[in-house]
Amino acid sequence: MPATELNDCRFLKACRREPVDATPVWIMRQAGRYLPEYMAVRSKVTFMDLCTQPELAAEVTLTAQRVLGVDAAILFADLLPMLQPMGFDLEYAKGEGPVIHNPLKQAADIDRVRELEDVSSLHFTFDAVKLIRRELPGDIPLLGFAGAPFTLASYCIEGGGSKHYIRTKTLMYADEGAWQTLMERLARSLIRYIRAQVDAGCQAVQLFDSWAGCLSPTDYARYVLPYTKMVIDGIPAGVPVINFLTGNPALLPLIKQAGGSVFGLDWRVDLMTAWNDLGETYAVQGNLDPLVLQDWSTAKRQAEDLLTAVGRRPGHIFNLGHGVLPETPPDNVKALVQLVHERSAALRNTAN
């Protein structure tokens, strides 16, 4: 694959805020449970098999990129398997999502969390990256990803999903030293894990802080920002980082301090208002409400409005404001990708 072709692709140009012929688009969780091609592979194996067998992970990644026509592929993996070599007993229980059977119950338990000094036990992910990169079209970048320290910490402490993050916040407030130890161990482990994804062949990475929206700005600044910043500072310069957080627009000025060249916006903010607040010198990604994809006419109208609002300002990567929902008709996702390409190209030709 010629390196220049990849470097000049729409997606990476948009990360650098260079002009593009049409707005690049990809869909968070694009390879997942709404897609019949995914379900067909998944019906034969467990989710963990999918993550740990590079050929299967590659097939699922490549199929999603191809059938949707999106401008980037995202590695098929999950946020949590990296916690296994750190000492957590992870299971994807049927119908329940991820479960950690030995969560951290008190501050003293943090002593048993092993920092990931050596990422070789996660070789299946890096092997998948190599396989995918070999098969992907030369103008399609491959995104790596990981959970941000807070989102990972919430799984380590809650043992699964949570509504109010009571245990996580209680531990965080009760023993700030222990919290710091946990967050630093996660952050240093994440740097090694993400660097290995990049070394294996990813062109950009997204950091998912999916649950940090439960925090107030003051708590985010004190308990989370320094560690997210540590991770982003540890990613090699020149690799675009999409810093994504959902659920709390009041955190946006702080997310900017944590770093990254692209900010992932959820649908609870007006994209142009948020972008103007962040500053035009950053790229942004987002931010259609995933729910509108249930109905094509609503999705079409809202996507067109978003593209019109952005106009020709460079640095927009079209995406949903959060992951695509399992109930979504795949044809609507395909139609959205096509619409974004066509409408954004037309806007470039007609706008002054």
Ligand code: CP3
């Ligand atoms: O985007 C993609 O297509 C790549 C793969 C990907 C998965 N998980 C595969 C997956 C990505 C980027 C993730 C990220 C992830 N994993 C997040 C952040 C999501 C966000 O949008 O903020 C979180 C919180 C997790 C942890 C996780 N993994 C949960 C809560 C669940 C169960 C619920 C769900 O989302 O399906 C998983 C399982 C999981 N990860 C599935 C997939 C395709 C479904 C597994 C199945 O087939 O049963």
